[in-house]
Amino acid sequence: MTVTVRVPAALRALAGGRSELAAPAGRLRDVLDAVGRESPALLERVVDAGALRRHVNVFVNDEDVRFRELLDTPVRDGDRVTIVPAIGGGW
């Protein structure tokens, strides 16, 4: 059993054009590390110095990891991890 990682359109070129990747369950940082072993450039765009980059967020299923344990959030078999770039602004 594995988890599914959904790759946003803007990053698919770094994942060989794939919209989804598979990785073993574990903490979120383990899942992203596994993705990074396959697509290092993808991981680089998501994580910097051991933390999520500004303007990038991650959901485990429908839960925002900022309200859980960030990169230590547990990800179980069958879960869905979604990398989500932020959209915002203001005057």
Place this chain on the structure above:
Amino acid sequence: MRGRIEVDAQQPPIPVPTAVLNEVFAHAREAEPEECCGLITGADDAPYRHVVRCRNDMTLWHQRDPAAHPRDGRDGFYMNELDYLRAEDEAAARGERVTCVYHSHVEAGAYFSEMDQDFAGQPLFPFPDAHHLVVSVVGGKVVDQAIFRRDEQSGRFVGRLVAHGRS
């Protein structure tokens, strides 16, 4: 400082169907005193077809961590991620794509602010080819609107007037 980007009135206006503009304007008025945000989906033959409202989570973020998020929804927007992912999926199911990101400025003009540029210009911005429709709400009324999009040659955002097109 890059500064805000204003409309270049020398450029021809971009036509947007009146019905689409009216939906965006209604959202902007209802959200006031906060900024609204959402997406417009369409295809090459009709880029402005469906308006999809998204939640502005900026006040939520401000309440949770005012130091990290000094603005609230009155002077900023942060589009709810699940809303926009759902909109993207539903657009794809209709054979459409996200062609425009819209938001309002309350008691401020229809310009593309530095903060707007920061988000729209980030390498991971999910809709890099999308236009950006900014609506100005003053005194509870929509008083101006403009579209900002990347110039293909310079890569910079340029502002264009909006013309009411056919519904």
